Amino acid sequence: MAPFQGITNLVFREVFTCHFTGVNKLLTPFFTSIHKQNLSTSRSKELLHVSEHGIPVVPQILSKDADEMLRFAGFCQQLGFDEINWNMGCPYPRVARKGRGSGMLPHPDKVEEILSQIMPELPLKLSVKLRLGYENPDEILNLIPVFNHFPLEELAIHARVGKQLYKGSANFTAFERAMQQSTIPVGYNGDIFTKKDYLKVNDLFPKLSFVMLGRGLLADPFLPATIKQQPVPELAEQKQLIRRFVDDLYFERRKQHRDGLQTLGNMKEYWWYLSFSFSNPHKVFSRVKKVKSFNDYEDAVNSLFSDFEWVGHQANLFKKEKNK
Ligand SMILES: Cc1cc2nc3c(=O)[nH]c(=O)nc-3n(C[C@H](O)[C@H](O)[C@H](O)COP(=O)(O)O)c2cc1C
Incomplete structure (x- = not known):
């Protein structure tokens, strides 16, 4: 399940998994501005459950600061989480202009610097959710070799660039190039609204490790079970x-x-x-x-x-x- 700020919070994850099947990982909406060792009570309440009905929850961070990421990771580890996710996909100009979210994608040197600082000390697994680039879908080709140097858990790639926001179509060609370059397991994200969309993506990219469902799942909570050929009522x-x-x-x-x-x-x-x-x-x-x-x-x-x-x-x- 893809994260949605303002929607897929703790209550949603809990209620959703009580009613529907098919999802096997739940990302939280991003956390940011973690200045102290502990999160405020209201924010840490959102991390009360490390899993929902047996499905692991992965807290997400939006940051360009290695110390902040280590603070967040330490906090999540204390709570019992097994993995955190780094947001390099957020497209909003307010975020991207400050070099965070998809604004980080044109800066592989900065990504390398952060990963070199955090990976030796990170107490849990790290996955990344990203886009193909901020302005241009080739930006990812300079990033994948950086990721390949580190033992990352997986990459979830939304097949658009940041500047597109949610407009235009997903770029399958650029996604495939990135996937071929990666030695880290890659998942596909973007515009899977029906089982047919899923079958197309699966057909085009047979080596995919997973797909991440966003708006399609919010619109029809039976979509994951349908894709997985689990029983779905009339x-x-x-x-x-x-x-x-x-x-x-x-x-x-x-x-x-x-x-x-x-x-x-x-x-x-x-x-x-x-x-x-x-x-x-x-x-x-x-x-x-x-x-x-x-x-x-x-x-x-x-x-x-x-x-x-x-x-x-x-x-x-x-x-x-x-x-x-
Ligand atoms: C309102 C809204 C909030 C979102 N919040 C987050 C977020 O907190 N973290 C993140 O990585 N992506 C966030 N996203 C992006 C989605 O997780 C997903 O990548 C995007 O919708 C594309 O997938 P889809 O085509 O399956 O919907 C958000 C998207 C929307 C529209």
């Missing part, structure tokens, strides 16, 4: 299970926020993705988008479940929206 039963899942998520978030109204913001953010597996995504989302109270939210969810069909990922509405 659409009508899926709809009932999705209802139970979103209700659990909602009530758990209310508990987390002690009935604070930010629950509504969280749920709206998630509904934007989930709506793409209903028959009319725009109408579904507009019902949820405007709610201002818990009563409004509950009425909106009741009405949308009775008025719209659950069509799942087969309908491929996410991609249709993207290609408009």
Whole structure:
């Protein structure tokens, strides 16, 4: 499961794995600005579980500072984690301009310096999530030889450059070049919305170690199980299970926020993705988008479940929206 700041936090990971199968690793949204030996209580609460229903959780860090990374690693090790993940993919100009996230990709010398400093002391495994480059998809070709010098666990590559944000298409040619160069296990990330998308990627890159699912999984939580050919119920039963899942998520978030109204913001953010597996995504989302109270939210969810069909990922509405 790919990480999503604001969505795939502890509560989401816990509730998701309670309802669905198919995922075998859960990345946390990134942690940053770790200035002290210990994280604040609210941030460390997010790292309360080293696994969810037997599925390992991997804390992610966004940093360009070796000392900060070692502090975070030490903290995660004390909590019992086995691996951390380094974010070199975040595309947002605010982050990239400071040389963090995908802003680190044009600087293999800096990456080498950090890895040389941290790897001898790192108390747990390190994986990296990255893009092909910041401006240009060849940037990764100068980075892979650096990664190859270190015993990294795996590389999850989102087949776009930072400057693209989420626009345009994934670059299969540049991804393949990078994968061929790597002696570290490589996973693919980017635009897997249906089983067909997965089969295409798997066909093109038979040596892949794993795929990482993001928006496709948020839109249809049955996608991982479908890909893994695990039993998945018919659409009508899926709809009932999705209802139970979103209700659990909602009530758990209310508990987390002690009935604070930010629950509504969280749920709206998630509904934007989930709506793409209903028959009319725009109408579904507009019902949820405007709610201002818990009563409004509950009425909106009741009405949308009775008025719209659950069509799942087969309908491929996410991609249709993207290609408009
Ligand atoms: C709102 C949002 C928040 C995200 N937060 C993170 C994050 O914290 N860490 C990270 O590595 N990637 C983050 N991503 C990127 C996703 O993990 C993923 O790489 C991206 O959506 C591409 O995969 P997909 O096409 O399967 O969705 C975020 C993406 C979005 C849209």
